[in-house]
Each structure stands twice: as structure tokens, then as C-alpha cells.
Amino acid sequence: MEPARLRIDEVRKLARGRDGNPVEILKGVSCEVFAGEILALVGPSGGGKSTLVRLLNRLEEPSAGSILLDGEDLRQMDPLQVRRRIGMVLQKPYMFPGSAGENLLKAFSLRHEPVPPLDSPLVAETLELCRFPADLLEQEARSLSLGQQQRLNLARCLVTAPEIVLLDEPTSALDRPTADRLGAGLAEFARRRRGAVLMVTHDLRLAERIADRLVYLEAGEILEQGACRELLAAPRTGALRRFLSAPEELEEACP
Numbered sequence: 175m176e177p178a179r180l181r182i183d184e185v186r187k188l189a190r191g192r193d194g195n196p197v198e199i200l201k202g203v204s205c206e207v208f209a210g211e212i213l214a215l216v217g218p219s220g221g222g223k224s225t226l227v228r229l230l231n232r233l234e235e236p237s238a239g240s241i242l243l244d245g246e247d248l249r250q251m252d253p254l255q256v257r258r259r260i261g262m263v264l265q266k267p268y269m270f271p272g273s274a275g276e277n278l279l280k281a282f283s284l285r286h287e288p289v290p291p292l293d294s295p296l297v298a299e300t301l302e303l304c305r306f307p308a309d310l311l312e313q314e315a316r317s318l319s320l321g322q323q324q325r326l327n328l329a330r331c332l333v334t335a336p337e338i339v340l341l342d343e344p345t346s347a348l349d350r351p352t353a354d355r356l357g358a359g360l361a362e363f364a365r366r367r368r369g370a371v372l373m374v375t376h377d378l379r380l381a382e383r384i385a386d387r388l389v390y391l392e393a394g395e396i397l398e399q400g401a402c403r404e405l406l407a408a409p410r411t412g413a414l415r416r417f418l419s420a421p422e423e424l425e426e427a428c429p
């Protein structure tokens with residue numbers, strides 16, 4: 175078996191609560207992400223999912239434990255280098271003023287890297303992966319629909335060829351067909367480029383469709399992890415069973 179691209183080992187995160195006392199947001203979390211797979215990170219609100227994602231991109235640092243990228247501790251690496259290799263797609267797409275094409279290539283100019291032409295094979299492949307029509311490239315980015323902006327946002331991340339992609343609720347604002355199109359692009363990225371994807375999501379249908387494995391995080395602890403479809407069909411713990419049957423979660427999962 176191939177070694178993990180990302181290894182999260184006994185990670186703890188302490189923060190100061192509203193009353194000034196320390197609160198443990200992550201209580202010794204361990205899991206791995208492999209090349210070519212999609213890992214769905216699910217769990218109730220406030221469980222620590224976004225915090226874990228921020229640690230993986232070095233937007234925050236763990237209080238204890240380690241995160242290894244190909245065996246190297248993230249803390250030993252330059253944060254900019256980490257972000258080149260680990261791309262992140264936020265829930266709400268930010269569009270710069272200008273055309274969709276300019277937005278796509280912004281990823282390079284922001285990093286002071288050579289900008290490929292819009293008609294390069296890399297751009298064409300990325301647009302295809304993200305189901306973003308090339309004839310929209312000249313359109314003002316801010317005038318695109320939310321679903322189009324979301325796919326352009328993913329394309330802006332994938333065009334720089336990250337090895338790992340982190341996504342925090344990528345489909346929360348999308349209708350079912352648009353969410354599925356975005357999911358199909360992620361699955362292609364994992365398969366064709368052997369990319370590793372870690373996706374925080376409440377969209378259990380999407381997870382079932384595209385995720386290989388599932389990690390269930392509740393109150394700062396991983397209570398279950400394993401093959402995604404198997405766990406969704408037959409959760410082993412009462413905690414995941416309750417989460418899967420909670421009506422409010424199902425509502426969010428099935429818009």
C-alpha cells in the first residue's frame with residue numbers, strides 16, 4: 175500500500191473559550207489521506223471540522239501532535255510552500271474584478287509565478303475537470319451564477335496543480351445538479367491527477383457518490399472512520415447512526 179500523503183497524528187487544538195478558559199477543540203485526532211482518494215469529513219456542527227482543515231493549510235497551528243506531508247512535518251515547511259502543495263477551496267467563492275479568465279489565472283500572478291496562456295492544455299484540462307465552459311472565460315466573473323463561480327473557484331485551485339485539495343462545504347449553496355457536477359470534477363481530479371481530496375461536507379449524498387472513505391468527527395474526536403459507502407449504509411457506532419438519522423442533518427444533506 176502507498177504511504178499516506180497526509181498523516182494527521184494525535185493532533186490537539188486548544189483555544190480560549192468565551193469565558194476565558196481553555197477549550198479543547200480537537201482532542202487527539204489521527205487519520206490519513208492517500209493519493210487518488212476523496213475523504214469526506216463529516217460530523218455535527220461545532221465538532222472541529224473547519225479547525226482541522228485550517229491546521230492542514232497552516233492557517234492555524236496544532237497545540238500538540240503532528241501533521242506530516244509526505245513524511246515531513248508541516249511546521250518545518252514554509253507556509254507558502256505548504257499552500258502551493260495543499261490547495262484550499264472555501265465555501266464562499268471570492269471573485270476578483272475582471273473576467274472569469276483573469277480570475278482563473280490570478281492564482282499564478284498572486285504567487286508571482288509564470289502565467290500560462292488561457293489556451294494552454296493545462297487550462298483546457300482544468301476547465302474540463304471542473305465542468306466550466308470555456309466560452310464563459312470572457313464574461314465578468316462577478317456576473318456568473320453562484321454555481322459557475324463555485325466551479326471557477328475550484329478551477330482556480332486545480333489549475334496550479336496542487337497535490338492535495340481541501341474543501342470546506344464546497345456544495346452548501348448549490349442545487350443538486352450543480353453540486354453533482356462539482357463532485358464529478360473532484361472525482362476526476364483524484365483519479366486522473368492522483369490528487370488527494372479532503373472534503374468537509376454535510377452533503378451525505380455527495381459523500382456517498384464520490385468519497386472513498388469517511389471520517390466522523392464529533393466534539394473534537396474521531397469516533398468512526400472507514401469505507402464511505404459501507405459506513406453510511408451500516409454505521410458501527412451509535413454516534414454516527416444518530417448523526418445519520420438526525421432530521422436536521424438529513425435536511426441539509428438532501429436539499
Ligand SMILES: Nc1ncnc2c1ncn2[C@@H]1O[C@H](COP(=O)(O)OP(=O)(O)OP(=O)(O)O)[C@@H](O)[C@H]1O
Nearest residue numbers: 189190191199217218219220221222223224225226
Ligand atoms: N479560534 C477559536 N477560539 C475559540 N473557539 C474556537 C475557535 N475556533 C473554533 N472554535 C470553536 O471550536 C469548535 C469547533 O469549531 P469548527 O468551526 O472547527 O467546527 P465545525 O465542525 O467546522 O462546525 P460547522 O459544521 O458548524 O462549520 C466550535 O465550538 C467553535 O466555536
